[in-house]
Amino acid sequence: MIVLALKVERWLRSADNFTVGMETRRWAINNLHVPINRLDVMDRLSLLLQRFSLSAGVFYAGQLCGIHHFDQDPARGHVHLVRRGPVRLTGMPESAQRIEQPTLVFMPRPDAHRLIADEHEGADVVCANILFGAGGRNPITDSLPGMVLVPLADLPGAEALLSLLDEEAFTPHCGRQAALDRLCEILLIRLLRYCMDQGITQGGALAGLSDVRLSKALMALHEHPEHDWTLDTMADLAGMSRARFAVHFKEVMGQTPADYLSDWRIALAQSRLREGRPIKALAQELGYANPSALSRAFSARTGLSPRDWLRRETLGASPTS
Incomplete structure (x- = not known):
């Protein structure tokens, strides 16, 4: 049905x-x-963001001089919007970057890193923390490389947003912080669109949603994790044969349909556990016959029981999925 x-x-x-x-x-x-x-x-990205809502928190907007350190952050991504350079970005596993032109840098899973600007001339920078859902790993950031660096001239519609960001950042209006946060969220959505359109992904949900055929099945799966999904059902929605769908899915997504479905359900369970939902209330809405079945699947994917995983999350240890 x-x-x-x-x-x-x-x-x-x-x-x-x-x-x-x-x-x-x-x-x-x-x-x-x-x-x-x-x-x-309902578009492909909005449906994903409904499950793992985007939240930005701008913590710096202004002139940056000298060396600034940023710690590793397993729960949140980092955005550095360079309005005026030059700035050197160092410390990431990727090679050091010298940013000369206005550029948006997004690190979905940031290691410790540094921004270095001239002591006298400085650079104009906006920095923000980014959460998807309740934080930690999620299908959105897992789809992206460790660092996404896009010149603002290449990002459609960025200039109008940047004018608003500048006005809010350097004018003492009431509601300034809320406005900066919301504008940064819109900028991130523009960046995610760009990544999908340009193929700046490493498999996963964003790569699949960028595929015309796979996106039809993925949108249905994302909206209805409780359904008893079979390979035939997903292939039918994609308009493909069962065999071709399985091969194409793994080529694009980097895993089998069954593994992706399991990961999606467990990612939703993790997000809802962080929100305080009890495991017994999640089983049916995530497609499991009972809480015990969900707990077994959770342990198989994470190596921990839901209770132990949540305890570790509460204590601030690095999340896994």
Whole structure:
């Protein structure tokens, strides 16, 4: 039934078929249990960000002089927006970078690193912490390389955002911090779009969602982790044969459909455990017959029971997935 519902839902959303009128829309809602908001366009990235919501916290905006150290951070990504350079970025496993032009640097899993600017001339920089969901590893940042460095001239629509960022950063308006945080979040969404469009991924969810055929199956899987997904069902949604889907999925995503589904469910479980949800309340909504089945799958993927994993998270140890 879920496959039929998703197919009818996509058909109803297509521009050519809005002429079917409200009677057909009501029939789909009543008989296929398609929520009315899902009859509106839901894009591939928004659906992912619904599960792992983006939150930015700008902690520095202004002129940077000399050497500034940043610690390793297993829970949060780091953004450095260089408005005016030059700046040297050192300490990452990647080779040191000298940034001359306005550039956005995103480190999804930052190691300890340094920004170095001239002692006298300085550089104009905005720095922020980035959380997806409740923090730690997640399918979004796991899809990206250790450092994404994009000249702002290459990022569509960045200039208008940067003008607003400059105004908020250097003018003492009330609500300044909230405005800076929200603008940084929009900038990150633009960056994620850019990464998907340009293929700046290392497999995983963003690579799959960038694929025209795989994205259809992934969007359904992301929205309905509770469904009893089979290879046939996913292949049907992608419009591919079972064998071709399995091969193509692994080529693009870097893992089998079954492994990705398991990782997705466990990632959702981890996020919800961080939010305080009990394991017994999560089993059915994540596609497991009972809490014991979820606990076994969780231990198999992480090496820890849900309780032990959450205790370690609470104590501030490095998260795993």
